[in-house]
Amino acid sequence: MITLYTTPTCVYCKSLKEYFASKNISYQEVDVSIDEKQLEKMVNISGQMGVPVLDIDGNVVIGFDRQRIDEILHLA
DSSP: OEEEEEOTTOHHHHHHHHHHHHTTOOOEEEETTTOHHHHHHHHHHHSSSOSOEEEETTEEEESOOHHHHHHHTTOO
């Protein structure tokens, strides 16, 4: 399962969502700008406030790190 922590104004979040769409990858999007509990969870797993943060089956990826995402999802 992929959880994508985002905010509506994040350019990198938009790029990451477009990348996932191009690869037909489904994910659960969590808007941390409106969900304080999820923001707290994101900070706990990532150690930071910035988005995007991905949780891919327990593997945390900070930012749009295409190489790491491809590696975890075996796309490379």
